[in-house]
Every structure is written in structure tokens, then in C-alpha cells.
Amino acid sequence: MSERTTDEPTTDEPIRDEPITEEPTAVELTKTAPDTGEEPGGPGRSGRPGAASVPVRRRRSPALVAGCVLVGLIVAVALVSLFWVPYAPDDTTGGRLMSPGLPHLLGTDKLGRDLLTQLMTGARIALEAGLGAIAIGTALGLCAGLAAGFATRWLDDTLSTLLDVLIAFPTLLLAMLMVAARSASLSSAVLAIGFAMTAVVARLTRILVKRVLAQDYITAARTSGTSWPRVITGHVLPNIWPTLVVNLAQQFGLAVMTEASLSFLGLGAPPPNASWGRMLHEAQATVFTAPTGVIAPGVLLVMLVVGVNLIADGLRDALDPTRRRTR
Amino acid sequence: MNVPDPSMPEPHMPEPQASGTHGPVPHVPDTQIDGKVPEVETPEAKTAEVETPGAVISGAETPEAKVLDVTGLTIRTDQGRALVSDLSFSIAAGSRLGLVGESGSGKSLTALAVLGLLPPGMTASGSVVLRAATDGIGTEVIGATEQRLTGLRGRAATVVFQEPLTALDPLMRIGGQIAEPLRRRRGLRGAALRRAVEESLDQVRLPEPDRIIRAYPHEISGGQRQRVALAMALACEPALLIADEPTTALDVTVQAEVLALLDGLVAQRDMALLFVSHDLAVVSAVTDHVLVLKDGSAVESGSVDDILRRSRHPYTRDLVDSARHLESALERIVR
Ligand SMILES: Nc1ncnc2c1ncn2[C@@H]1O[C@H](COP(=O)(O)OP(=O)(O)O)[C@@H](O)[C@H]1O
Ligand SMILES: [Mg+2]
Numbered sequence: 001m002s003e004r005t006t007d008e009p010t011t012d013e014p015i016r017d018e019p020i021t022e023e024p025t026a027v028e029l030t031k032t033a034p035d036t037g038e039e040p041g042g043p044g045r046s047g048r049p050g051a052a053s054v055p056v057r058r059r060r061s062p063a064l065v066a067g068c069v070l071v072g073l074i075v076a077v078a079l080v081s082l083f084w085v086p087y088a089p090d091d092t093t094g095g096r097l098m099s100p101g102l103p104h105l106l107g108t109d110k111l112g113r114d115l116l117t118q119l120m121t122g123a124r125i126a127l128e129a130g131l132g133a134i135a136i137g138t139a140l141g142l143c144a145g146l147a148a149g150f151a152t153r154w155l156d157d158t159l160s161t162l163l164d165v166l167i168a169f170p171t172l173l174l175a176m177l178m179v180a181a182r183s184a185s186l187s188s189a190v191l192a193i194g195f196a197m198t199a200v201v202a203r204l205t206r207i208l209v210k211r212v213l214a215q216d217y218i219t220a221a222r223t224s225g226t227s228w229p230r231v232i233t234g235h236v237l238p239n240i241w242p243t244l245v246v247n248l249a250q251q252f253g254l255a256v257m258t259e260a261s262l263s264f265l266g267l268g269a270p271p272p273n274a275s276w277g278r279m280l281h282e283a284q285a286t287v288f289t290a291p292t293g294v295i296a297p298g299v300l301l302v303m304l305v306v307g308v309n310l311i312a313d314g315l316r317d318a319l320d321p322t323r324r325r326t327r
Numbered sequence: 328m329n330v331p332d333p334s335m336p337e338p339h340m341p342e343p344q345a346s347g348t349h350g351p352v353p354h355v356p357d358t359q360i361d362g363k364v365p366e367v368e369t370p371e372a373k374t375a376e377v378e379t380p381g382a383v384i385s386g387a388e389t390p391e392a393k394v395l396d397v398t399g400l401t402i403r404t405d406q407g408r409a410l411v412s413d414l415s416f417s418i419a420a421g422s423r424l425g426l427v428g429e430s431g432s433g434k435s436l437t438a439l440a441v442l443g444l445l446p447p448g449m450t451a452s453g454s455v456v457l458r459a460a461t462d463g464i465g466t467e468v469i470g471a472t473e474q475r476l477t478g479l480r481g482r483a484a485t486v487v488f489q490e491p492l493t494a495l496d497p498l499m500r501i502g503g504q505i506a507e508p509l510r511r512r513r514g515l516r517g518a519a520l521r522r523a524v525e526e527s528l529d530q531v532r533l534p535e536p537d538r539i540i541r542a543y544p545h546e547i548s549g550g551q552r553q554r555v556a557l558a559m560a561l562a563c564e565p566a567l568l569i570a571d572e573p574t575t576a577l578d579v580t581v582q583a584e585v586l587a588l589l590d591g592l593v594a595q596r597d598m599a600l601l602f603v604s605h606d607l608a609v610v611s612a613v614t615d616h617v618l619v620l621k622d623g624s625a626v627e628s629g630s631v632d633d634i635l636r637r638s639r640h641p642y643t644r645d646l647v648d649s650a651r652h653l654e655s656a657l658e659r660i661v662r
Binding site for chain 2: 215220
């Protein structure tokens, strides 16, 4: 988050940089323009009186930091699980329902499998589910939303109706159809969640695109001969991006939750690939005798979902330069 | 439909604008209303009928090429209501025309129709011929393809809008926004582009280029924003600059400065200017010829002096009166 690109006059693109980068220095804005005699901010006209008289200084939002820490922990665990787990996922040599201790740090489940191993694998599956669904939802949803946003009345109405139907369609039903058509697997679950998310992303994109297209700066850009592709990449996408990214982060949390629910119902990744949702399902009968089996995946699930939502909140401010000094 | 013989120099057509008064001499932007003897000539004169949309029309045989030729322009909503009806005017290269009328009279729609940028649902009929001054080739805007219009916009004409805060992309730094037309029009990249951006800012007398280039639109003042918008328009190097109430959103002192700047820069570059305003006093500061618009129709046209002294229409007299009021108010503030 903290790397920055400083604009050098010698680089190929010296002017435009990404809105995410930080200011190299606090820009001095307090001086009044000497030649013009104009008040910075313009009396009552700028919409933000006095905004320009405050030095631009980026403050890292606490929400963003907390979110990154939470999500970072889960990501680290998932990465470690790719190379090392304490036991093999299908190793049932441990005693049944052992309490936390040695040699099974977090104990075992009712089949004698190591809980820590399952939790680590579950972290990987949760992230895969979230990222996979986001990838599908963003790719398809952005295209459909842009198409609807630019479309003629007739096509727009058709697409909007389709999207409304898809949004009303329960994700659970979609997942069951997907499992019936393919098999119960992580990819089936991800496809179902991704399609459901496509509708949400497309509808949001459509609204955002319509709103941006009605803005004066789009007309202004076109009056100077900016082509449509350039208007889209240069003005439309950058202006819908902040809202979209925040929404996608929230959708990521939702996708992780949905995958857990689907696995809980047996519509997710089959054993021995432990998903947190399936761990919860398997441990629910022994909640009182071996509570770790429920508490541990539950806590991790909450950590991940809260983490991405905190990141979403943090991004909201970080991505929009007009909001940076509002707190 | 009389298609004129291209060999004939259209002898029946009077020269609509006396462009001699608008040479490279910068205009003094005091809102002077009474003044010189008017050269009464009406811009109503009908010119060649151009039927094919997007057609290339040679303008080489006319003694003074028109950068804009509007004939019988009518703009309708999708319900068929006419917002602008049967409007005709033309602007010769390097000359100026004021488009005056109360709010809602269709001035902005006319300006947008010239560039083929009407809001969705609205349709234009009639003829709008734009001609990029250098090559003398005219293009019919109405019915032209988007691709053709994209090539024409900026080069033949561009617009400075009323509200600079909304006309600038809020999430793009000022430098990037000015660089866009420079990159497209002059093919500049890298350090050369950066230098051109700084020159642009200098031309519109914006100080501290380093700060402005890195600033977002909300971080600079209203007057500075309009200077940026002007710099962007000038970077397109258009044959015709359309200024749609460019100073209305600014307060009075800044208004005078921006007006003087616009006036000087347009004169310096020998650009044609279509100046749109509800305010006759402001219009008279930059141009001598005006077209008065009411409810989408031309009510009167001629030189500013003529309109001021002998306005035939009560509507025009109202505009004149309010202009006089504003002028005296201005004098009280400035003096
Ligand atoms: N997008 C639009 N949809 C419907 N009507 C519009 C739209 N824009 C302008 N109009 C109408 O067209 C008329 C002329 O508008 P406009 O050209 O903006 O006036 P002016 O610039 O002279 O103040 C007004 O009556 C206005 O209500
Ligand atoms: Mg207007």
C-alpha cells in the first residue's frame, strides 16, 4: 500500500498518475495566487470552502490498517498451507476429539484428523473461493454493466430485466443446479457464487456508468475530440472505480460467507479438502464436548469477513481524492 | 433544394460578419455598451444547402471560409417539442458572434448541436457545417458518424463550459487533463508534453505550475478552474471556440479577468469565437455582433450598437435594460 511512484518529467507519462499513490510531500496550498488576486477556494463557489487552504497530507486510515492485518494473517496461513501442514489432511491417526495440546495443537475432530491442518487448508479454500468469485463477478459484471450503461434504451431494458431476475435468483438454488450439472466441488461453488455476484456487480456498474456519463466532464472531454474508448478508460472507469472497488471488497466478504454456507450444506469442496463451512457442519454435533472444532473456524471466518470489510471502508477514503481530508 | 454551382461565388449572399473589427487587436474588456457606429449586416443570410450528412464540402471558392455555417437548425425532444427552431447563422474564420438570450432559450443546446453532442433523445435537423480553418473542407455535422465527429471535435471547434468544477474530471489531476488534448493534437509525450502543459498554464496566467499540475480540480479556485478549462480548449487549437457562459459561474472581479484573458487569447490565435451568454453586457465586451435568441428562435441580430440603440423587439430591450443595470453595478464595484 505504501509504495509510490513519483512523477519525474523524464518518464513516459509524467502527468497522469494513479490516484492511489501518495503525495511525495505535503503540497503547500496556503499561498494565495499572487497574480490573480483570487481567493483559493473561491468565495462560496468551490463547494468546499477553505478546502484548498489545508495542506494535502494523507493519513492512513486505522480501518485500512486493521483490515490489512486481519486479512494478512489469513493470507499468510493460507500461503504456509501450500508448503507445509502439520499432518496430511486425510490422516486419521490421531485420537478422536482430542483437546488442544500436543501433538495436535488445536486437537482433532471426530474422525481423528488434525484441526490445525484443516483450518490452514480452509484458509486457502476460503481465499480461493473469494478471489475466484470476485474474478468471475468482476470480469462478467463489468462488461455487462458497461454494455448496459452505454446501450440504447431497448438493450438496456432487456439487460436490466435479466439482471433483476438473476439477482432475485437464490444463490443456493444456483449452487444446487451447478452441483447437479457438474459435481460438488470448490469450482462449482465458485462458479455459482461468481454468477450471482456478476448480477450485483453489473447492476452497480450500470448505475455508476449512467451517472458518470451524464456528467459535464464527459461532454467536455468529447467536445475536445476524445474518442469513446479513451473516454471509457480515461474518465468513466477511473470515476466508477472507487465505488466499485469498495463494493467488490464487500462482495469478497460475502463470497467467503456464501462458500462457507454452501460447504456447510455439502455443496462445496468434498473431503479431504476441509472448508471452514464443512468443519462447522461436522463439529456441530459435538459443540459442547469439543468446542474448538466450532470456535476455531468460526473465529477465522469472522476475522476474514470483518477484515475485508474494514479494507473496503479504508479504501473508500483512500481512493477518492475529494474525500481525503474529510476526517 | 438549390445546390449552388460551385464555380459561382454566391453573389447574392451578403457577408454576414464584418470580421475586420476582430483582428489580432485585443479587445478592451470594459463592458462598454455605447460606442462606435454600427456596421449593420445581418447574419440571417442563407448559404449553400448541404444535404449529405458528413459530406465533405469544399469551401475554397468562398472569399472568406466560414468555420461554422448553421442553416435552419431545429432541435426537438423525443416527444417532438421544438426547443430550437429554424436557427441560421454563420461565423467566418477569425470572427466573432455573440449568442444572447435569457436562461432556457436554447443557447447551450445550440452550442452542443454544433458539435453533434445533443443529450440523448434529442434530435437536430437542418444543417450545421463545421470547417477546420486550415484545410477549408467543411463537414456536415447533422447525421455524421460518431467516428467522423470525433475527428472533427477539438480541431474544428471546442467548448468552454459554464461551470468549470463539473466540466473537469474530479479524479484526474489538472496536469493530466491539460495533457490529454496536447497529446492527441500535437502528439507530444514525456518531457515535451510536460513542458507544453506548463506553457499552457502560463498562457492562461496560472501561477505555480508545479502545484496546479498535481492538483485535483477541487483543490484550486473557481477562477483557476475556468483558466484550466480555457487552457484545455486552447490546447485543441480549434478554428472556432465556443464559450458557453464561461464567466457566469464566477464572481464579478474574477469574471472580468477571465473575460479579458479569453478575449486576448482568442484574438492572438485568430480563432473564431461563438460567445454564449444571457448577459448582453458581457457579450458586448468581447464581440460586436450578436444574435438574440428567445424560446429557441432568433428574434433579432446585428451589431451590438444597433441592438442597443434600435432594438425592435421588446424582449431585446429587456436584455438591454438588465445589461445597463449590470453595467452600472459593475462600475460601482470596479471604480
Ligand atoms: N437534457 C435535456 N432534456 C430535456 N430538456 C432539456 C435538456 N436540456 C435542456 N433542455 C431544455 O431545453 C431548453 C433550452 O435549454 P438550454 O439550451 O440549456 O438553455 P440556455 O443555455 O439558453 O439557458 C430549456 O427549456 C431546457 O429546459
Ligand atoms: Mg446554458
